[in-house]
Amino acid sequence: MKKILPLILLLSFCTIQAQKNIYENQHFDAISKDHKVLAVIPFLANLELKDNITNEExxxxxxxEGYAVQNALESYFLRGKKKKKYAVEFQNVKNTNALLAKHNITFKNIDIHTTKELSKILNVDGIISGNIDLNVLLSDGVSTDFNFFDYFDGNANxxxxxxxxSDGxxxxxxxxxxxxxxxxTGKNTIDLIDGMMKKAARKFPYDKERTKKSKKD
Structure with missing residues (x-):
């Protein structure tokens, strides 16, 4: 019992922390009631590496890294669709990126375009986007070997x-x-997305059962 109690407290703490890191618009159901298709766009990435490399590199x-997150999210959502978890479809990222390229929108300039502009170009109801800040190349894979001292010298972060x-x-x-x-978090981008989205699964708003209930109400 003495060993189980700390574990329960730790799990409870992790759950509370996950909830604190999640925001949902109080008018989500009303705004998203007609949403059918969402697009995942490349994430804005910021790298602070110790290696001495050029700005071009x-x-x-x-x-x-930005495209790796986009692909990992698509894979996660597609697996969820097979289990009939979501009330929306997710645009194929190859189509998303082709449409962006057709309108001369690249990784370098995508951040100057608004959600409304991107949604119109992609012909979707909403956009899934984000930022990732890293001091390692997560898409290449990283070590997950646990070392207690890493958490003191910063090597574990x-x-x-x-x-x-966002609504289109x-x-x-x-x-x-x-x-x-x-x-x-995991050894690569796929592990990262799978782990964090599983923790947020109950809070991800496009749950099929939740949508059915809101429409009845």
Whole structure:
């Protein structure tokens, strides 16, 4: 019993922390009631690496990390759709990126375009976007070997990620989830997204059962 109690307290603490890091618009149900398709766009990435590299190389690596998160999120949502979890569809990221390229929107300039502009170009009801700040190349894979002293010298902390969903018609923020990235998060981008989205699963607003209830009400 003495061993179980600390574990329960730890799990409770993690749950509370996850909830604190999640925001949902109080008018979500009303704003999103007609949403059918969402697009996941490349994430804005910021890398602070110890390696001595050129600005051009850094930009390429940031682009790589941004697209890695986009692909990992698509994979996660597609697996969820197979289990019939979501009330919306998710646009194929290849189509998303092709449409963006057709309108001369690249990783370098996507941040100057509004959610409303992007939604119109992509012909979707909402946009899933975000930021990721890293001091490692997570998409290449990182060590998950636990070392107690890493948490004192900062080597266990890899950065932070924020995922948000915005309404296409109004541009309003509907949902946001932020999380720190560290050794416990996982060994690569896929692990990161799978882990954090599983923790947020009950809070992700496009749950099919929740949508059915809101429509009845």
């Amino acid at each position: 850094l930009t390429k690596l940031e682009q790589k 890899y950065g932070r990620i924020g995922i948000k969903v 018609d109004t541009g309003k923020l509907l949902w946001k989830y932020e999380k720190e990235i560290n050794k416990k």
